[in-house]
Amino acid sequence: MTADHRTPHPPIQLQVDLGDRSYPITIGQSLLNSPELLARHVAGKRVAIVTNTVVGPLYLERVAGLLREAGMQVTTVVLPDGEEEKHWGNLMKIFDVLLAEKCDRKTTIVALGGGVIGDMAGFAAAAYMRGVPFVQVPTTLLSQVDSSVGGKTGINHPLGKNMIGAFYQPQAVIADTATLDTLPDRELSAGLAEVIKHGAIIDPAFFDWIEASIGLLMARDPVALAHAIQRSCEIKADVVRQDEREGGLRAILNFGHTFGHAIEAGMGYGEWLHGEAVGCGMVMAADLSHRLGFIDAATRERIAALVKAAGLPVTAPDLGAARWLELMEVDKKNEGGQIKFILLKPLGRSVIMPAPQDALLATIAACTARTA
Amino acid sequence: MTADHRTPHPPIQLQVDLGDRSYPITIGQSLLNSPELLARHVAGKRVAIVTNTVVGPLYLERVAGLLREAGMQVTTVVLPDGEEEKHWGNLMKIFDVLLAEKCDRKTTIVALGGGVIGDMAGFAAAAYMRGVPFVQVPTTLLSQVDSSVGGKTGINHPLGKNMIGAFYQPQAVIADTATLDTLPDRELSAGLAEVIKHGAIIDPAFFDWIEASIGLLMARDPVALAHAIQRSCEIKADVVRQDEREGGLRAILNFGHTFGHAIEAGMGYGEWLHGEAVGCGMVMAADLSHRLGFIDAATRERIAALVKAAGLPVTAPDLGAARWLELMEVDKKNEGGQIKFILLKPLGRSVIMPAPQDALLATIAACTARTA
Numbered sequence: 105m106t107a108d109h110r111t112p113h114p115p116i117q118l119q120v121d122l123g124d125r126s127y128p129i130t131i132g133q134s135l136l137n138s139p140e141l142l143a144r145h146v147a148g149k150r151v152a153i154v155t156n157t158v159v160g161p162l163y164l165e166r167v168a169g170l171l172r173e174a175g176m177q178v179t180t181v182v183l184p185d186g187e188e189e190k191h192w193g194n195l196m197k198i199f200d201v202l203l204a205e206k207c208d209r210k211t212t213i214v215a216l217g218g219g220v221i222g223d224m225a226g227f228a229a230a231a232y233m234r235g236v237p238f239v240q241v242p243t244t245l246l247s248q249v250d251s252s253v254g255g256k257t258g259i260n261h262p263l264g265k266n267m268i269g270a271f272y273q274p275q276a277v278i279a280d281t282a283t284l285d286t287l288p289d290r291e292l293s294a295g296l297a298e299v300i301k302h303g304a305i306i307d308p309a310f311f312d313w314i315e316a317s318i319g320l321l322m323a324r325d326p327v328a329l330a331h332a333i334q335r336s337c338e339i340k341a342d343v344v345r346q347d348e349r350e351g352g353l354r355a356i357l358n359f360g361h362t363f364g365h366a367i368e369a370g371m372g373y374g375e376w377l378h379g380e381a382v383g384c385g386m387v388m389a390a391d392l393s394h395r396l397g398f399i400d401a402a403t404r405e406r407i408a409a410l411v412k413a414a415g416l417p418v419t420a421p422d423l424g425a426a427r428w429l430e431l432m433e434v435d436k437k438n439e440g441g442q443i444k445f446i447l448l449k450p451l452g453r454s455v456i457m458p459a460p461q462d463a464l465l466a467t468i469a470a471c472t473a474r475t476a
Numbered sequence: 477m478t479a480d481h482r483t484p485h486p487p488i489q490l491q492v493d494l495g496d497r498s499y500p501i502t503i504g505q506s507l508l509n510s511p512e513l514l515a516r517h518v519a520g521k522r523v524a525i526v527t528n529t530v531v532g533p534l535y536l537e538r539v540a541g542l543l544r545e546a547g548m549q550v551t552t553v554v555l556p557d558g559e560e561e562k563h564w565g566n567l568m569k570i571f572d573v574l575l576a577e578k579c580d581r582k583t584t585i586v587a588l589g590g591g592v593i594g595d596m597a598g599f600a601a602a603a604y605m606r607g608v609p610f611v612q613v614p615t616t617l618l619s620q621v622d623s624s625v626g627g628k629t630g631i632n633h634p635l636g637k638n639m640i641g642a643f644y645q646p647q648a649v650i651a652d653t654a655t656l657d658t659l660p661d662r663e664l665s666a667g668l669a670e671v672i673k674h675g676a677i678i679d680p681a682f683f684d685w686i687e688a689s690i691g692l693l694m695a696r697d698p699v700a701l702a703h704a705i706q707r708s709c710e711i712k713a714d715v716v717r718q719d720e721r722e723g724g725l726r727a728i729l730n731f732g733h734t735f736g737h738a739i740e741a742g743m744g745y746g747e748w749l750h751g752e753a754v755g756c757g758m759v760m761a762a763d764l765s766h767r768l769g770f771i772d773a774a775t776r777e778r779i780a781a782l783v784k785a786a787g788l789p790v791t792a793p794d795l796g797a798a799r800w801l802e803l804m805e806v807d808k809k810n811e812g813g814q815i816k817f818i819l820l821k822p823l824g825r826s827v828i829m830p831a832p833q834d835a836l837l838a839t840i841a842a843c844t845a846r847t848a
Contacts, residue, residue, distance in 0.1 A: 192564065203635035206805065231603075234630060234641045235721070258606060263575035269606045270642065349607070433578065 113327065116334050120253065120341040122348055125273040129253065129341070131333050133326060135280040136166060136241070143174035145239050145276035148210035152179040154198055154225035155216040159185075159243050162286060167216055167241065179205045183221070188374035190220045190260045192268075198228040212237040212275070218244035218291070219251035219378065223269070226257030230272035238274045243283040245295025245329070246379050249302070249336035252277045254344040254357075260373060265365050271349055279337075281330055293415035294379025296321060297360070299332045300410055301386060302339040305359045308452030310335050315406070318413045356454040359446040360386035363420070366431035370423040383416030384471075389447060392459055392467040398449035407451070420471040428468050485699065488706050492625065492713040494720055497645040501625065501713070503705050505698060507652040508538060508613070515546035517611050517648035520582035524551040524574055526597035527588040531557075531615050534658060539588055539613065551577045555593070560746035562592045562632045564640075570600040584609040584647070590616035590663070591623035591750065595641070598629030602644035610646045615655040617667025617701070618751050621674070621708035624649045626716040626729075632745060637737050643721055651709075653702055665787035666751025668693060669732070671704045672782055673758060674711040677731045680824030682707050687778070690785045728826040731818040732758035735792070738803035742795040755788030756843075761819060764831055764839040770821035779823070792843040800840050 115132030135141055151171050155164050160182045168178045181201045183194050202211070213236060215225035222240055229238035242252040258269015284292070296314075299321075303311030313331075314321070320328040340357065347354040364385030367376055376384075390407040393399045412418050423431070432443050442458040449455045487504030507513055523543050527536050532554045540550045553573045555566045574583070585608060587597035594612055601610035614624040630641015656664070668686075671693075675683030685703075686693070692700040712729065719726040736757030739748055748756075762779040765771045784790050795803070804815050814830040821827045 192568065196564065199633055199640055200635075203633055203639060231630075231640045231642060233639060234628065234643050256606065258603075261571055261575055263572075267575060267605060268571055268603045270603060271606050 113330065116330065118334065118337055118341060120273075121345045122273060125255075125348075127274055127276050129277040129279065129337050131248070131279045131330055131337070132281065133330075134282045135278055136163060136170075136283070139170050139173065141278060142167065142214070142239070142241070143171060143176070145278075146171070146176065146212045146214075147237060147275075148212060149175065150177050150179070150207060150211040151214055152181060152198075152202055152205075152207055152211055153214045153216050154181045154183065154221055154228065156183050156185040156189075156221055159217040159221070163216060163243065163283065167214070179207060179211075183224070185220075186374045187220055187260075187368070187378060188372070190224055190373070192259055195224055195228060195259050198225065199232060202228075202232055207232075207236075209233045209236055212239060214239045214241060215252075216241045216243065217247070218242065219247045222247050222252050223257050223266070224259060226255075226272055226274070227259060227269050230257055230270035235272070238272065240274045240277040242277065242279055244287055244291050245284055245333075246291065246298060248279040248281075248284075248333050249295055250298040250340065252279070253337050253340045254354075255348065265368060265373070279333060281326055281333070284324060284329060289415065290377060290380070292322070292324065293383070294377040296332075296414040297379040297383035297386070297411070297416055299336050300407075300414060301357075301359050301382065302336045304386065304407065304448060304451060305356045305446070305454040306339055306343070306452065307335070310339070311410075311452060315410055318410065322413075322415065352456075355444075355456050356446050359448075359454060360384075360389050362432055362443065362445055363388040366423070366428055367421060369431050370427060371421055376417075380417055383411045383414065384418060384420050387411050387418045388420060388467055388471045389445060391471055392445060392463060393447040393449065395463045395466060396447065396459065398447055398455070399451055403448075403451050420468070422472045425465055425468055429464075485702065488702065490706065490709055490713060492645075493717045494645060497627075497720075499646055499648050501649040501651065501709050503620070503651045503702055503709070504653065505702075506654045507650055508535060508542075508655070511542050511545065513650060514539065514586070514611070514613070515543060515548070517650075518543070518548060518584045518586075519609060519647075520584060521547065522549050522551070522579060522583040523586055524553060524570075524577075524579055524583055525586045525588050526553045526555065526570055526593055526600065528555050528557040528561075528593055531589040531593070535588060535615065535655065539586070551579060551583075555596070557592075558746050559592055559632075559740070559750060560744070562596055562745070564631055567596055567600060567631055570596065571604060574600075574604055579604075579608075581605045581608055584611060586611045586613055587624075588613045588615065589619075590614065591619040594619050594624050595629050595638070596631060598627075598644055598646070599631060599641050602629055602642035607644070610644065612646045612649040614649065614651055616659055616663050617656055617705075618663065618670060620651040620653075620656075620705050621667055622670040622712065624651070625709050625712045626726075627720065637740060637745070651705060653698055653705070656696060656701060661787065662749060662752070664694070664696065665755070666749040668704075668786040669751035669755035669758070669783070669788055671708050672779075672786060673729075673731050673754065674708045676758065676779065676820060676823060677728045677818070677826040678711055678715070678824065679707070682711070683782075683824060687782055690782065694785075694787065724828075727816075727828050728818050731820075731826060732761050734804055734815065734817055735760040738795070738800055739793060741803050742799060743793055748789075752789055755783045755786065756790060756792050759783050759790045760792060760839055760843045761817060763843055764817060764835060765819040765821065767835045767838060768819065768831065770819055770827070771823055775820075775823050792840070794844045797837055797840055801836075
C-alpha cells in the first residue's frame with residue numbers, strides 16, 4: 105500500500121467462481137453514480153429495490169432513478185432498520201409488495217443496504233415464485249467484506265439466528281466505497297471485525313497488513329478500505345468456491361461466531377451489532393485456542409489488541425455459564441450433540457473441533473465481565 | 477393390464493435423473509410395513525416426521541415406530557389438514573418444533589401425507605438451517621402421481637397459490653398404494669385429475685388406457701392404480717429431468733392449472749380440492765384449445781367425459797369475467813404482462829402461449845355455471 109492514497113482508482117473486479125452460478129463483484133468509489141453498471145446486471149424490465157429507513161433516504165432515489173432512466177419499471181420496499189427486524193414479518197412485507205404490484209418471475213430483486221437487508225432480500229429472491237434474479241448493493245463495510253459474498257441468505261427465529269434461509273447466489277455484487285462515508289463509527293468497527301477474521305483464519309500476511317493499517321482503516325482512508333474489501337472478498341470467495349454449501353471448509357468463516365451468536369441471542373438481537381459480537385467472539389476463540397495450546401499468549405494478546413484497536417468490545421457480557429452453554433448448543437454448527445469451535449492453530453490457520461468443557465468454561469470465565 | 481389384478485406384485489422402482497440430485501421412487505403395496513425401506517433413506521440418526529391430523533392417526537405411530545426400532549431419534553409435527561392450512565403460520569410451527577427439540581443440520585424431514593404436507597415439509601427442509609435432507613411418503617393419489625415428484629415445495633400467500641417456496645429435491649419418494657384404501661372418494665378423483673393430465677399433455681396411448689380403465693381406477697383396483705402412478709411418475713420425472721427449474725418445457729405440467737388456480741383462489745382455498753379445480757381447468761383449457769382450432773369438438777368432449785367419469789366437476793364457478801382475468805393475471809406463469817396457457821395441439825401434445833382475449837372470454841362464458 106505505497107500508492108498515493110488520494111488518487112482515484114479504477115474499480116476492482118473479482119469473480120466468484122461457482123460454475124453456472126458464478127458472478128462478479130465490483131468494488132470502487134462512487135459506483136452508484138454510474139448510469140449503466142447496475143442496469144447491466146438486470147436482465148428483464150422489472151426491478152424491486154429492497155432497502156431500509158436509514159439507507160433509503162440516502163440512496164434509494166438515486167438508484168431507482170438510474171434504473172428508471174434505463175427504461176425499467178421499479179418497485180420499492182422500505183423496511184425498518186436493525187438486526188432485530190430480520191424476521192418473518194418483514195420478509196412477508198417484501199412478498200406482500202411483490203404480489204400486490206404483480207411482480208413476475210423475471211423481476212430482479214436489488215438489496216440496497218447492509219447485511220440484514222441483503223439476507224432478507226436474498227431469501228425473498230430465493231423463495232419468491234421459487235426463485236427470481238438478485239443483485240447485492242451492500243452499503244456497509246460489514247456487508248461489503250462479508251455478507252454480500254457467498255450466497256447465504258435468511259432470517260432469524262426467536263430460538264436462533266439465521267435458522268431459516270437458503271443458499272442463493274446473486275447475479276452480481278456492487279460495492280460502492282463512497283457509501284462508507286456516511287457509515288456510523290460503530291458500524292465501521294463492526295465491518296472491521298470480519299476483515300480481521302479473514303486474516304486470522306487464513307492469511308497471516310493480511311493479518312499483519314491490517315495491524316499495520318488499522319489507523320488508516322479507522323480514519324476511513326478509501327484506498328486502505330478498498331484493499332481490505334478486495335482481500336476479504338477474495339478470501340471469502342475462495343473458501344465459498346471450495347465449499348458452497350458449508351459441508352466442511354466453509355465453516356472456518358464462522359471463526360468467532362459460535363461465541364458471537366450466543367452474545368447476540370443472549371443480549372437480545374440488536375443490542376450488540378453482529379460485528380461487535382464477532383469481534384468479542386474472536387477474542388474468546390483466541391483465548392480458547394491458547395488454552396488448548398494452539399497459539400501462544402502473545403498471539404492471543406495481538407488478536408485482542410487488534411480487535412480493541414478496531415473499536416470493538418473485548419470483554420464478554422456476563423450471561424452465566426449455564427446460559428452460555430445453552431445458547432451455543434442451538435448454534436447450527438452444533439451437529440450430533442457436540443458444540444464445534446473454529447480455533448486458530450496457529451494464527452492464519454484454523455481447525456474445526458469440539459472443545460473440552462473445562463477449557464470452554466475457563467474461557468467464558470476469563471472473558472466475561474463481572475458484575476459487582 | 478391383462479395380468480391377474482389380485483396377485484401381489486413386487487414394488488416398482490423408478491429413478492428421477494437429476495445428476496447429483498437424482499433420487500429413487502418406490503411404488504408398491506404395504507411399503508410402510510417394511511422395516512428397512514424408510515430407514516435406508518435416512519442418513520443420520522435424527523428424523524422429524526411432519527404429518528396432519530387426518531393421516532397422523534392412521535400411520536404416524538407405525539412409521540415412527542419403525543424408525544425408532546432402527547435406532548433413530550424421532551420428532552413429530554402434526555399440522556391441521558387442508559389446502560387452506562398451507563400458509564406461513566403452519567410452516568413456522570414446523571420450525572418451532574425443530575428448534576425447540578434442537579434438531580441439527582443432519583436431521584431428515586419426512587413428509588407423511590398428501591400434497592399440502594409434502595409442500596410445507598419440503599419447503600421447511602429447504603429452508604431449515606438453509607437445507608436438511610428430506611424424504612417424501614405421499615399418502616394420497618394426488619401426491620403419489622404428482623406433487624411428491626419434481627421438487628416443487630412451498631406455501632400459499634393470500635394473493636396467490638405457491639407464491640413462496642423452493643425447488644428442493646427429496647432423497648427418496650416412497651408411495652405405498654395401501655394408503656389409498658382409506659382415501660375419501662373426492663380425493664381419489666382429485667388424484668385422477670393429474671393422471672388424466674399426464675396422458676393429455678404428452679402420452680395419447682396413456683390417455684387411451686385411462687379412458688379404458690377409468691372404471692377399474694374408480695373401483696380402486698390396486699394394479700390399475702399402481703400402473704397409473706408408475707406411468708404418471710415416469711412422465712413427470714422425464715419432464716422434470718429436462719427442465720428442473722421450469723425454464724420452459726416443465727410448464728406443460730401446468731395444463732389446466734391457470735384456470736384451476738383461479739378457481740381455487742376465487743372460491744377461497746380449500747373450497748375446491750386442487751385436483752377438482754385442475755379437472756375443471758382441463759375442461760376449460762380443452763375448450764380454449766378447440767376455439768383456437770387445435771383440437772376438434774369430439775376430442776374436447778372426450779376430455780370432458782373422462783374428467784366427469786373420474787368424478788370431477790366439469791362446470792366452472794361463476795366468478796365474473798373481470799375477476800377471472802384478474803385471478804389469472806397473478807398466476808406465476810404470467811410473465812411480462814401476458815397470461816400464458818398450456819393448450820393441446822393435438823391431444824397428447826401441448827403448446828405454451830398467450831390466448832386472444834375474445835376466445836378466452838368465450839371459454840369462460842361457455843364453461844361457467846350461470847346463477848339465476
